[in-house]
Amino acid sequence: xxxxxxxxxxxxxxxxxxxxxxxxxxxxxxxxxxxxxxxxxxxxxxxxxxxxxxxxxxxxxxxxxxxxxxxxxxxxxxxxxxxxxxxxxxxxxxxxxxxxxxxxxxxxxxxxxxxxxxxxxxxxxxxxxxxxxxxxxxxxxxxxxxxxxxxxxxxxxxxxxxxxxxxxxxxxxxxxxxxxxxxxxxxxxxxxxxxxxxxxxxxxxxxxxxxxxxxxxxxxxxxxxxxxxxxxxxxxxxxxxxxxxxxxxxxxxxxxxxxxxxxxxxxxxxxxxxxxxxxxxxxxxxxxxxxxxxxxxxxxxxxxxxxxxxxxxxxxxxxxxxxxxxxxxxxxxxxxxxxxxxxxxxxxxxxxxxxxxxxxxxxxxxxxxxx
Amino acid sequence: xxxxxxxxxxxxxxxxxxxxxxxxxxxxxxxxxxxxxxxxxxxxxxxxxxxxxxxxxxxxxxxxxxxxxxxxxxxxxxxxxxxxxxxxxxxxxxxxxxxxxxxxxxxxxxxxxxxxxxxxxxxxxxxxxxxxxxxxxxxxxxxxxxxxxxxxxxxxxxxxxxxxxxxxxxxxxxxxxxxxxxxxxxxxxxxxxxxxxxxxxxxxxxxxxxxxxxxxxxxxxxxxxxxxxxxxxxxxxxxxxxxxxxxxxxxxxxx
Numbered sequence: 001x002x003x004x005x006x007x008x009x010x011x012x013x014x015x016x017x018x019x020x021x022x023x024x025x026x027x028x029x030x031x032x033x034x035x036x037x038x039x040x041x042x043x044x045x046x047x048x049x050x051x052x053x054x055x056x057x058x059x060x061x062x063x064x065x066x067x068x069x070x071x072x073x074x075x076x077x078x079x080x081x082x083x084x085x086x087x088x089x090x091x092x093x094x095x096x097x098x099x100x101x102x103x104x105x106x107x108x109x110x111x112x113x114x115x116x117x118x119x120x121x122x123x124x125x126x127x128x129x130x131x132x133x134x135x136x137x138x139x140x141x142x143x144x145x146x147x148x149x150x151x152x153x154x155x156x157x158x159x160x161x162x163x164x165x166x167x168x169x170x171x172x173x174x175x176x177x178x179x180x181x182x183x184x185x186x187x188x189x190x191x192x193x194x195x196x197x198x199x200x201x202x203x204x205x206x207x208x209x210x211x212x213x214x215x216x217x218x219x220x221x222x223x224x225x226x227x228x229x230x231x232x233x234x235x236x237x238x239x240x241x242x243x244x245x246x247x248x249x250x251x252x253x254x255x256x257x258x259x260x261x262x263x264x265x266x267x268x269x270x271x272x273x274x275x276x277x278x279x280x281x282x283x284x285x286x287x288x289x290x291x292x293x294x295x296x297x298x299x300x301x302x303x304x305x306x307x308x309x310x311x312x313x314x315x316x317x318x319x320x321x322x323x324x325x326x327x328x329x330x331x332x333x334x335x336x337x338x339x340x341x342x343x344x345x346x347x348x349x350x351x352x353x354x355x356x357x358x359x360x361x362x363x364x365x366x367x368x369x370x371x
Numbered sequence: 372x373x374x375x376x377x378x379x380x381x382x383x384x385x386x387x388x389x390x391x392x393x394x395x396x397x398x399x400x401x402x403x404x405x406x407x408x409x410x411x412x413x414x415x416x417x418x419x420x421x422x423x424x425x426x427x428x429x430x431x432x433x434x435x436x437x438x439x440x441x442x443x444x445x446x447x448x449x450x451x452x453x454x455x456x457x458x459x460x461x462x463x464x465x466x467x468x469x470x471x472x473x474x475x476x477x478x479x480x481x482x483x484x485x486x487x488x489x490x491x492x493x494x495x496x497x498x499x500x501x502x503x504x505x506x507x508x509x510x511x512x513x514x515x516x517x518x519x520x521x522x523x524x525x526x527x528x529x530x531x532x533x534x535x536x537x538x539x540x541x542x543x544x545x546x547x548x549x550x551x552x553x554x555x556x557x558x559x560x561x562x563x564x565x566x567x568x569x570x571x572x573x574x575x576x577x578x579x580x581x582x583x584x585x586x587x588x589x590x591x592x593x594x595x596x597x598x599x600x601x602x603x604x605x606x607x608x609x610x611x612x613x614x615x616x617x618x619x620x621x622x623x624x625x626x
Contacts, residue, residue, distance in 0.1 A: 038580050056491060064491035095497050096476035096490040108584065127583045129472040133596045136464075140603045141550075148547045152554050159555075163562050167573045175570070182566075189559075197551045225377045233373030241480055241567040243574050249567055257563020264552035271548075297390035298441040301397030302517050303556070305436045306510035308401055310560040310598075312408055313507035314591065317476065317499050318484070323416040324492035333409070338375060341405070343564075345378040348401070352385040 020139040027135035031128040035077040035106070042125060043085065043109045045101055047072040051088075060326045065093045071101055071121070080111065089121050096321070099124055155196045159189060163256075175244030182252040186259055187212060193263060198271075206365050207270045210358035211262050217357075218350035219255060234342060238335045240318075250339065257311070258347040261303050265351060266358040269295050273362040285363040292359025300351050307347040311340040393441045400439040404432055408506070415494065415502070422466075425502040429458055429509055436513040446524040449616055450516035453609040457512050458505070461601050465504045468597075474590035475500035480571060481587070500590055508598035511557055515605040518549050523613045532621075535614040542610025553602050561595040 035042045051068030058064075071087045087109065091098040099121075101107060106125040112118055141149035166185040170178055190211050198204040226234070236246035269292050276291055277283060283291075315336045322332035386394030411428040415421045437451045469475065475497035477485060522545040527533060533541075562569075568591070572582055582588055 040580070058489040058491055060489065060492075062489065062492040064493045066491075092491050094476070094490065094492055094494055095473070096492070097485075099473050123584065123586065124473050125584055126472040126474070126586075126589050127580070129468050130583055130589055130592060133464075133468060133593060133600075137596050137600050137603070140600060144543070144603055144606055145547055145550060148550070152551050155551070156554065156558055159558065159562075163569070164573075167569050170570060171573050193555055197555075221381060222378070225381060226374055229372055229374040229377045231374050233375050239567065240484065241571045243567070243571050249570075253563045253566045255563070256566060257560050259563075260552075260555035260557065260559025263559075264556045267552050268549075293389055297393050298521070299514075299518070300386070300390065301393070301400060301440050302436060302510070302514040304397065304401060305404065306514050306556055307560055308404065309432075309510035310507050310557070310595075311564060312405070313503050313594070314564060316412060316503045316506065317496060319412055320416055320494065320499060321485075321488055321490065321492065323413065324494065325488050329409075329413070337409075342375055342378060344401070345375065345382050348382045349378070349385060352382065352389055355389050356385075 016143045020136070020143060023139050024132055024135040028128050028132045031131040032106075034127070038077060038108075040108050040122075041078050041080065041111050041119070042076050043071075043073055043087065043107050043119065043121075044076050045071045045073040045103055045105050045107065048101065048103050060324065062324055067091055067100070069101065071107075075109075075111075076106070080117065083117065085117070085119055087119050087121055151196055155193055158192055158196070162188060162192070175249070178244065178248040178252045179255075182255055186215060186255055189256075189259060190263060194267070197263075197267060202366070203270055203274050206361050207263070207266045207358065210266045210270065210354060210361045211259070213361075214262055214266070214350055214354040214357045215255065215259060217353050218258065218346060219251065221349060222251070222254070222346050233334070233338060235334055235338055238339060250343075254343050254346050257307065257343060258350040261307055261347060262350050262354045265296065265299060265303055265354050268299060269355065269358040270362050270366075273359070274366050277362075277366050281367075288366070289359045289363040292362055293355060296355025296359060300355055303351050304344070304348045307351075308344040311343045311347075312337065315340045390441075396439050396441075400435050403435055407432055407435075411502075415499070418494065421494070421498040421502050422462075425505050426458075426462065429505055430455060432506075432509055433458065433513055436510065437517060440517055442517050442521050443524055445527070445616070446517065446520040449524070449609060449612045450513070450520035453520065453605065453612045454512045454516040456608050456612070457516070457601050457604050458509075460604060461508055461512075461597055462501075462505060464600065465501055465593075465597055468593060469497055469501045469504065472589055472593065473497065474586050474593060476586075478586040480568070480585075503590070504594045504597055507594045508601045511553065511598040512601045512605060514556075515549065515553055515602045516609050518553075519545055519605060519609040520613060523610065527613065527617055533617070535618065538614050538617060539607075539610050542613065543606060546606030546610075550602065550606070554599060557595055557598050557602070561591065565591050 049070040051070060054066045056064050056066055069089050071089055074084045075081055089101055091100040108122040108125060109119040110122055141152055162185060166181055170181050190208055194204050194208050239246045239250060242249060272295050273288055273292050277288060319332050319336040322336060383398050386398050390397060407428055411424050414424045433454050434451060437447050519542060523542055526541050568587060
């Protein structure tokens with residue numbers, strides 16, 4: 001019986017592997033041939049001719065090489081579809097702002113019709129690799145989690161839409177009330193996500209209040225610390241892609257960033273405490289609180305590290321560039337990593353506060369006789 | 372006192388309040404992780420091969436995050452082995468994807484910040500993008516592996532004679548419970564850190580096609596989806612590791 005069972009599962013597994021590979025492959029092929037959907041002209045490279053190579057040295061003695069290349073191929077969409085072109089391109093060994101194009105790749109180009117049809121390269125078409133990765137993630141979610149995978153994907157989709165709506169509202173307000181808009185969004189995010197994860201129940205309400213209270217308290221503590229230290233060492237001017245007032249935007253970023261981790265943790269703690277209280281209704285409020293602290297203490301460390309790595313890793317390229325441009329370690333840190341560090345610390349505070357508040361609320365409001 | 376120091380002190384105080392000695396260890400693990408991360412960047416700046424530096428640093432970072440958590444010995448060893456296997460798998464996904472999508476370096480949106488900086492520094496930024504994607508997934512892998520290994524360890528301790536198949540079913544069950552919320556941690560982290568970028572896109576009327584093909588957006592999206600794949604893979608791999616250990620333990624002392 002056991003052997004039959006394992007034979008059956010292994011057969012299933014092979015079918016699943018084939019399914020995953022097929023799905024990823026098909027998605028990629030579709031995205032590789034969707035040129036007609038774009039209004040920008042796309043150019044497929046069929047032959048590459050390498051040109052001159054020259055050595056260059058900057059004022060900090062960094063050595064790099066500059067390569068010329070000529071790309072031959074044809075336009076694949078729009079009114080000039082089928083036209084053959086030769087485009088010149090140049091790239092460096094470091095590829096910081098340029099690309100080394102290869103045979104077979106598709107590129108976005110800018111067409112010039114005067115004096116005759118010629119073009120310059122804008123960027124690589126990179127929707128196929130993105131689609132491939134998504135297909136892989138989605139199929140793995142389905143294979144390993146079955147129907148639970150659907151809820152996970154649904155919650156991501158709903159949250160992405162909400163996020164986009166909030167950005168629309170923010171833009172139409174000229175970024176005036178960023179913190180307000182994203183606080184409201186945070187409340188809606190939590191409500192929707194927790195509803196999807198836990199369903200409508202008292203447990204969910206306890207979790208929701210813990211999450212909201214912890215997040216609000218975190219922002220309060222942050223603003224107090226900022227006021228007391230006069231924001232010394234916080235370089236808002238180093239924030240990237242800022243199109244509006246940086247400080248409220250930074251607070252909003254941290255607020256949204258920490259929300260997922262806080263929900264993650266509060267769900268864990270409240271769910272475990274509810275099970276505990278159901279099994280042993282004689283436990284006092286204080287005992288429930290203490291067990292919550294025990295659970296929280298073991299998950300808070302790893303959870304803080306999740307956000308720490310997300311916030312810090314993305315500062316790597318710019319920090320490296322600063323170091324290579326002859327800046328000191330301290331200056332490179334301040335201008336690139338200090339905001340990531342600040343976000344990580346604030347998130348940490350939120351995560352620890354969640355342990356306290358979700359244990360407290362669970363202790364106070366969850367009764368043993370509920371299911 | 373700087374704001375970062377003050378926030379650090381608040382965090383340390385809260386962690387000690389909640390976790391006592393474990394709180395200090397958790398705080399230290401973050402500080403040491405930062406040290407290792409910064410040191411790796413300095414090594415890369417000295418032209419050591421970026422991917423090798425990152426892989427070595429990643430193993431150290433994983434071991435610190437996992438062994439300094441309060442999980443039991445059995446759970447931490449399993450979690451560490453599983454996360455190393457996942458690290459290898461993720462690298463096998465990340466390297467081809469990054470070369471395929473060529474998201475290394477900086478985009479047009481960075482132009483203002485790059486003013487006055489020399490960008491021809493002789494370090495291949497595609498490899499730096501690979502390093503970034505690997506590093507940003509570490510926390511998520513470690514957390515998921517610890518959660519599943521601890522849960523399974525609980526079951527194994529109470530249930531010495533559990534079979535491999537039953538344990539696998541339990542692993543998937545625990546995995547299902549943690550995955551929904553773990554995905555949220557990742558995606559909100561992503562939304563938060565990309566908020567300014569999204570506002571930029573919306574403000575400058577980028578079309579959906581432009582956003583998907585944008586270098587910076589693609590780089591961040593790849594990092595987060597790869598972490599998600601890592602978290603999903605944690606479920607079967609941690610469970611397999613645990614059942615191997617269990618089999619070895621059961622073989623060593625029959626009853």
